[in-house]
Amino acid sequence: MNNTKENTTPLVDNSYYEAVTTAIRSEARRVMESGEVSAVIGYKSGRRKGSAQPVIISDVSRIDELVFAPTCTNNLSLYLTKAKKEVSKKGKIAIVAKGCDLKALAGLMSESQLKRENLHLIGISCAGVHGSNVKPSEALSAATIARKCRECTVHVPEGVDCIAGTLPQLEQLSALESAELERLEAMSPAGRWAFWKEQFSRCIRCMACRQVCPFCYCEQCLCDRNRPQGVETTPRPAGNMGWHIVRAMHLAGRCAGCAECERSCPMDIPLNLLNRKMANELKELYGQEAGMQPQEKGPLATYKEDDDESFIK
Amino acid sequence: MSRIGVFICHCGENISRTVDVERVAKAAEKISGVAYACEYKYMCSDPGQNLLKKAVIDQNLDGIVVAACSPRMHEKTFRKAAQSAGLNPYLVEMANIREHCSWVHEDREEATTKATEIVTMLVERVKMNKKLQPITVPVTKRALVIGGGIAGIQAALDIADCGHHVVLVEREPSIGGHMAQLSETFPTLDCSQCIMTPKMVDVANHPNITLHTYSEIENVDGYIGNFQVTIKKKARSVDMDKCTGCGVCMAKCPQKKIPNSFDKDLGMRPAIYVPFPQAVPNTPVIDRENCTYFKSGKCGVCQKVCGPGAVDYTQEDQLVVEDIGAIVVATGFELYSIGEKPKGSAIKGYGEFGHGKIPDVIDGMTFERLASASGPTGGKILRPSDGKEPQQVVFLQCVGSRAREKGISYCSKICCMYTAKHTMLYHHKVHDGQAYVFFMDARTPGKGYDEFWRRSIEDENAVYIRGAVSRLYQKGDKIVVMGSDIALGIQVEIEADMVVLATAVQPRQGADLLAQKLGISYDMYNFYSEAHAKLRPVECATAGVYLAGACQGPKDIPDSVSQASAAAAKVMTLFAKDELEREPIVAKVNDKNCVACFYCKKVCPYGAVEEKEIRDRQGNLIKVVAWVNPGVCGGCGTCQASCPSKSVELDGYTDEQIMAQIEAL
Numbered sequence: 018m019n020n021t022k023e024n025t026t027p028l029v030d031n032s033y034y035e036a037v038t039t040a041i042r043s044e045a046r047r048v049m050e051s052g053e054v055s056a057v058i059g060y061k062s063g064r065r066k067g068s069a070q071p072v073i074i075s076d077v078s079r080i081d082e083l084v085f086a087p088t089c090t091n092n093l094s095l096y097l098t099k100a101k102k103e104v105s106k107k108g109k110i111a112i113v114a115k116g117c118d119l120k121a122l123a124g125l126m127s128e129s130q131l132k133r134e135n136l137h138l139i140g141i142s143c144a145g146v147h148g149s150n151v152k153p154s155e156a157l158s159a160a161t162i163a164r165k166c167r168e169c170t171v172h173v174p175e176g177v178d179c180i181a182g183t184l185p186q187l188e189q190l191s192a193l194e195s196a197e198l199e200r201l202e203a204m205s206p207a208g209r210w211a212f213w214k215e216q217f218s219r220c221i222r223c224m225a226c227r228q229v230c231p232f233c234y235c236e237q238c239l240c241d242r243n244r245p246q247g248v249e250t251t252p253r254p255a256g257n258m259g260w261h262i263v264r265a266m267h268l269a270g271r272c273a274g275c276a277e278c279e280r281s282c283p284m285d286i287p288l289n290l291l292n293r294k295m296a297n298e299l300k301e302l303y304g305q306e307a308g309m310q311p312q313e314k315g316p317l318a319t320y321k322e323d324d325d326e327s328f329i330k
Numbered sequence: 331m332s333r334i335g336v337f338i339c340h341c342g343e344n345i346s347r348t349v350d351v352e353r354v355a356k357a358a359e360k361i362s363g364v365a366y367a368c369e370y371k372y373m374c375s376d377p378g379q380n381l382l383k384k385a386v387i388d389q390n391l392d393g394i395v396v397a398a399c400s401p402r403m404h405e406k407t408f409r410k411a412a413q414s415a416g417l418n419p420y421l422v423e424m425a426n427i428r429e430h431c432s433w434v435h436e437d438r439e440e441a442t443t444k445a446t447e448i449v450t451m452l453v454e455r456v457k458m459n460k461k462l463q464p465i466t467v468p469v470t471k472r473a474l475v476i477g478g479g480i481a482g483i484q485a486a487l488d489i490a491d492c493g494h495h496v497v498l499v500e501r502e503p504s505i506g507g508h509m510a511q512l513s514e515t516f517p518t519l520d521c522s523q524c525i526m527t528p529k530m531v532d533v534a535n536h537p538n539i540t541l542h543t544y545s546e547i548e549n550v551d552g553y554i555g556n557f558q559v560t561i562k563k564k565a566r567s568v569d570m571d572k573c574t575g576c577g578v579c580m581a582k583c584p585q586k587k588i589p590n591s592f593d594k595d596l597g598m599r600p601a602i603y604v605p606f607p608q609a610v611p612n613t614p615v616i617d618r619e620n621c622t623y624f625k626s627g628k629c630g631v632c633q634k635v636c637g638p639g640a641v642d643y644t645q646e647d648q649l650v651v652e653d654i655g656a657i658v659v660a661t662g663f664e665l666y667s668i669g670e671k672p673k674g675s676a677i678k679g680y681g682e683f684g685h686g687k688i689p690d691v692i693d694g695m696t697f698e699r700l701a702s703a704s705g706p707t708g709g710k711i712l713r714p715s716d717g718k719e720p721q722q723v724v725f726l727q728c729v730g731s732r733a734r735e736k737g738i739s740y741c742s743k744i745c746c747m748y749t750a751k752h753t754m755l756y757h758h759k760v761h762d763g764q765a766y767v768f769f770m771d772a773r774t775p776g777k778g779y780d781e782f783w784r785r786s787i788e789d790e791n792a793v794y795i796r797g798a799v800s801r802l803y804q805k806g807d808k809i810v811v812m813g814s815d816i817a818l819g820i821q822v823e824i825e826a827d828m829v830v831l832a833t834a835v836q837p838r839q840g841a842d843l844l845a846q847k848l849g850i851s852y853d854m855y856n857f858y859s860e861a862h863a864k865l866r867p868v869e870c871a872t873a874g875v876y877l878a879g880a881c882q883g884p885k886d887i888p889d890s891v892s893q894a895s896a897a898a899a900k901v902m903t904l905f906a907k908d909e910l911e912r913e914p915i916v917a918k919v920n921d922k923n924c925v926a927c928f929y930c931k932k933v934c935p936y937g938a939v940e941e942k943e944i945r946d947r948q949g950n951l952i953k954v955v956a957w958v959n960p961g962v963c964g965g966c967g968t969c970q971a972s973c974p975s976k977s978v979e980l981d982g983y984t985d986e987q988i989m990a991q992i993e994a995l
Contacts, residue, residue: 128927128928128929129926129927129928129954130925130926130927234925234927235923235925235974235975235977236922236923236924236925236975237922237923237975237977238975239974239975239976242976244986245985245986245989245990247976247985267974314932315929315932317972318929318932318933318972319932320933
């Protein structure tokens with residue numbers, strides 16, 4: 018996914034990561050020791066050098082395991098929904114959230130899945146994280162940074178309980194994803210259809226994109242239903258197209274842009290492109306987009322007399 | 331294996347003309363699961379229905395498809411027939427091969443193929459149908475009547491006399507409406523106030539009527555039998571319990587030069603006022619816009635002179651919530667004022683005929699006030715500009731009405747008759763005066779109406795000129811009216827002292843806003859729409875809302891009163907039962923799959939979705955899910971469309987049924 022010709026000079030100094038890690042640990046310790054929260058969801062170091070993995074800490078003595086590194090890619094809001102449903106039953110929880118993760122949390126609050134009062138939000142001034150297929154030990158550079166982070170608008174989260182670290186001066190990187198979107202927009206509808214057809218033809222229906230998405234929290238996905246069957250479940254062209262259209266439609270106006278679907282895709286399908294395209298459409302049509310604050314109603318759950326209906330033909 | 335019966339109707343020739351019904355029946359027999367298929371000339375007739383009933387029993391059918399007209403037309407008929415033969419009525423479906431096929435196609439071959447496909451789809455659907463049971467909801471036996479004109483008063487009195495409680499809401503400080511403004515009424519020339527005011531008093535004294543005057547409808551929630559209506563009682567600034575109606579405040583109010591809209595601005599009233607002496611309730615209101623106290627904080631005379639201490643400047647608008655079972659809408663009409671164009675009006679022609687510019691060009695209602703004994707002139711016909719008695723009066727008919735190019739295509743219905751009446755009243759009061767009427771054609775259907783019109787010409791000396799007026803202008807103190815007499819084929823020119831315009835009848839301003847609150851439909855002119863022009867003329871398509879009077883279309887007094895009584899009868903029919911049966915076409919949530927995102931709650935137009943907690947036996951919360959209140963659900967299916975996990979489905983329209991239908995194609 019990353020352009021190998023890009024510069025490999027580190028974008029930020031190591032002291033930034035140390036400062037963020039210290040800030041996370043001290044805030045986590047404070048809220049754990051005071052009994053305000055029963056657990057902290059964050060990242061700890063993985064086995065490979067530089068790697069990180071999600072962790073749920075409910076024991077104060079383990080707090081120093083918490084870290085922040087360029088490999089902290091996961092959107093932790095996932096651990097409050099389907100992946101670990103019992104977590105949210107433990108009472109108030111602290112969670113480490115990057116800007117994009119916070120947008121997911123805000124969306125989940127809008128959809129009655131989470132309550133703000135049950136969360137202690139440790140926001141991160143995030144410089145960006147690794148893209149997929151990057152060696153964990155490598156530093157964050159123009160060559161290793163995730164494509165979504167190159168044009169991030171939510172480096173510093175808003176409306177959180179505390180912010181860990183200060184954002185270093187960041188280099189302006191070229192917007193690869195926007196450029197790719199523009200390239201697709203310039204195509205004819207038939208050309209675009211052919212592009213996505215080719216992309217989706219590679220899909221193996223592993224459903225990693227669904228499993229990793231904080232907004233795919235349905236207990237039974239309609240695409241798994243067989244009476245009546247909505248979408249064919251085997252990896253064949255029609256069913257693949259069906260699944261990805263359903264996914265795109267269901268995420269329209271909700272997607273937080275964490276791009277976890279794209280990162281986790283073993284077939285490297287550029288799913289975030291489609292997510293962004295849908296978000297742009299909704300912004301253009303209804304002036305609404307996923308934000309860092311919960312919204313009462315999403316654009317697709319609202320009807321206004323002056324809604325643009327030009328697409329109905 | 332299903333045992334479905336398919337019944338194909340010829341609809342006389344409506345269907346069989348383009349569709350080969352015999353071939354459809356033969357094809358239907360071959361569909362898997364169909365046990366019986368037949369065709370008949372009139373399936374909805376008695377023999378047709380008996381055919382169906384007999385087949386249900388003889389063939390032991392467990393599902394029925396009637397291929398005929400729209401379900402709007404005869405679904406109920408056939409469901410009832412099946413029910414009488416012992417089959418659950420919701421196992422019966424209509425395949426619409428008339429509106430959807432024979433009426434819109436010409437080619438017999440193609441139409442027959444399409445009819446067969448429609449039948450096949452419905453057979454597959456019926457296989458998935460479930461036996462549904464009707465839903466019962468309680469009925470609150472309290473009616474709301476909106477509008478206190480003659481229609482509203484009649485409806486309120488009829489319902490109240492039947493023993494049910496009525497809440498009557500009127501926007502103005504007094505009930506009475508337009509009828510209280512009229513002088514005499516056609517075709518008998520009895521005094522309007524003499525027949526109206528006793529009814530107004532009846533309303534005030536009726537133990538079953540709660541009267542809210544100077545009030546408006548703020549919000550309407552709920553559904554048939556169970557509405558919650560929020561009424562805004564505007565601040566009257568006078569305590570209704572303390573006020574005795576003595577009128578001292580009005581006599582002492584120093585502000586006396588406010589044009590009285592009840593008298594069409596010809597007379598004046600004080601800032602604290604009742605619109606007319608016979609007002610019900612006889613409690614004044616303070617017009618805060620014109621009151622010196624409210625404008626400058628000084629004065630306060632009315633409070634000082636009020637013996638019982640009823641004047642209260644601190645009163646505020648109050649919101650009252652009433653539980654209501656049925657609503658009668660009787661908001662009436664207003665006259666198209668061609669003087670000043672209201673904002674956003676689509677009608678052209680404002681300011682025509684010098685209206686609003688020449689003071690002696692008036693509309694019909696102004697003439698009524700001039701002729702009324704309680705009016706600003708005490709019943710003398712005096713023209714507004716100089717108070718002289720007009721010797722020649724020209725009446726123009728169809729001003730605004732029947733002028734498609736100007737935006738109103740309908741006939742205002744009452745003008746021919748009231749203009750005839752005006753010529754008579756004028757003749758009775760100004761014996762040597764001459765009335766001229768320019769008219770297109772006189773429309774006088776109604777008991778005694780044509781005789782009345784003839785009388786105005788033959789006995790009362792009115793000159794009727796068939797033709798239109800081309801120009802009208804002021805010349806000295808006269809108004810020159812130029813027009814053509816198409817019967818004689820000549821041009822006529824009359825120097826008139828006064829001109830009376832029979833302006834079009836329009837719905838009240840804001841009628842559309844009220845309709846939106848009530849959830850009822852209205853036409854392009856904002857007249858409220860009835861459910862069926864001929865067979866359900868007083869009901870709205872929205873259950874539990876009924877129409878009375880001119881809010882539905884131009885109407886005279888007898889028609890308004892008849893419709894009001896009809897609406898009252900409909901309300902009483904509803905109130906005759908303690909519980910109401912509703913169609914079981916409502917949404918149901920699958921608790922197992924629901925993830926409580928509440929998209930359904932956000933999109934539900936009826937507010938039917940609630941949050942339900944599921945707990946184990948120890949009372950621990952397992953999860954929260956959506957729950958649809960079947961009494962409130964309107965069966966629109968919006969929740970079904972919005973549910974991301976398809977955990978909510980509309981009974982009778984499940985995904986399984988719809989998919990089966992599509993896959994049958």
